[in-house]
Amino acid sequence: MLQNLNQIIISLLKSKSNQYLTAREIAEFIWDNEQEFCNKKMKNTTRKGKDELISQIIAEVSSRYPRSLCKIISRTADRPHRYYYNDCSETKTASEKRKNKQEELELYPKLAQYCDSLGIKTLRIDEKTSKKDGGKNHNIWLHADIVGYQDLAEKFNDETRECLIEFSSERSYLYAFEVKDGIIKTCDLREYFFQTVSNSSWANYSYLVAEGIEEKAKEELQLLCSSFNIGYIQLNREFPLDSDIVIQATKTDLDWRMINRIAEENPDFRKYLKNISLSYKKHSNKDIQNPVWDIDKIK
DSSP states (O other): OOOOHHHHHHHHHHHTTTOOEEHHHHHHHHHHHOHHHHHHHHHTSSOOHHHHHHHHHHHHHHHHIIIIITTTEEEBSSSSOEEEEOOTTSOOOHHHHHHHHHHHHTTHHHHHHHHHHTTOEEEEOOGGGSOOTTOTTTTTTOSOSEEEEEETTTTSOHHHHHHHHHHOSOSEEEEEEEEOOSEEOHHHHHHHHHHHHHHHTTSSEEEEEESEEBHHHHHHHHHHHHHHTEEEEEOOSSOGGGOEEEEOOOOOOOOHHHHHHHHHHOHHHHHHHHHHHHHHHHTTOTTSOOOOOHHHHHO
16 A cells, blocks of 8 residues: 555654654655655656655655644754654663663763863763662762863963962863753653753753754753753764754852762762862873873773
C-alpha cells in the first residue's frame, strides 16, 4: 500500500530516532527511497524533475508540521529547522538510557574544545567517584558534568597581573556545565533545567549544554534562564568551535560552602580546586607543575 507523505516522514524519523534531519534531507531521502510515491506525485503536479519535486516536498514538510505532524514529530528552534521523532510518550529501556549516556560522554571533549577557545579550562567530574556512604540518592544532582576555570590574568603582562592579584577581588571565574545529548525536548526541559540549577548553584557562571532545543521549548527556556541566571550553549558535535552561547549566563557570587561540600564528596572536584591553586601559584613561580585539564588529554 502506497504511503502518504505524513506516513513516510513519521516512518523515516522514527527509524532514525537519534538523528535530526532538515526538510531538505527528508525530501532527498524520499526522492532516493520512495520512487513510487515520487512518480505518483509528479503525475498530480506541475512540478517536473528531481529539483522541482524536492523543492515542493521541502515546502510541504514545513507547512505540515504545525498542523498534522506536531504531536508526533518535533523540530528544533534553530534554522534551518531540524525534524525528529518525538519519543516523549515512550518509556526508554535501560539499554537506550545507557546509549544516551554514552553519547553524552562523547560530547564532553567537544565542550572542552569549545571552552578552550574561550579561554576556559574544563575538567570532567565523574559522579561515580563520589562517596557512597550516604545512600543511593545522597549525591543526586550534586555534581555538574563539567566544571571550568577562566584565569582573568592569563594573557596579561607581569606588571598588570601583579596589580590584578594585589588589588582585584576577582582573579578568575568558575563555571559549571550540565551536558545533555541530542535535542532538548519540551517534556524534558524542566527536569534538565532544574538539574542544572541544583548542580551548578555554586559557580560564577552556570550553563545547560545541548545540541539543540525543540522550537516550542525555546521560549520557556529563555524565561527559566532569566529567572535563575542560567545560560544555554548549543554545542556543535561535528565542529565544536562553531558552537554558540545562545543565552548568556548571569554572573553570580561563588558559594564556598557548597564548593566545600562537593569537594568533600568527590575527588575529581578536589582535583579541580587543586588545578586552580596550581594556576595561581604559577604566576609567581614558573617551576610549579602545570595543571592537567581535559583539553590537555585531547591535544
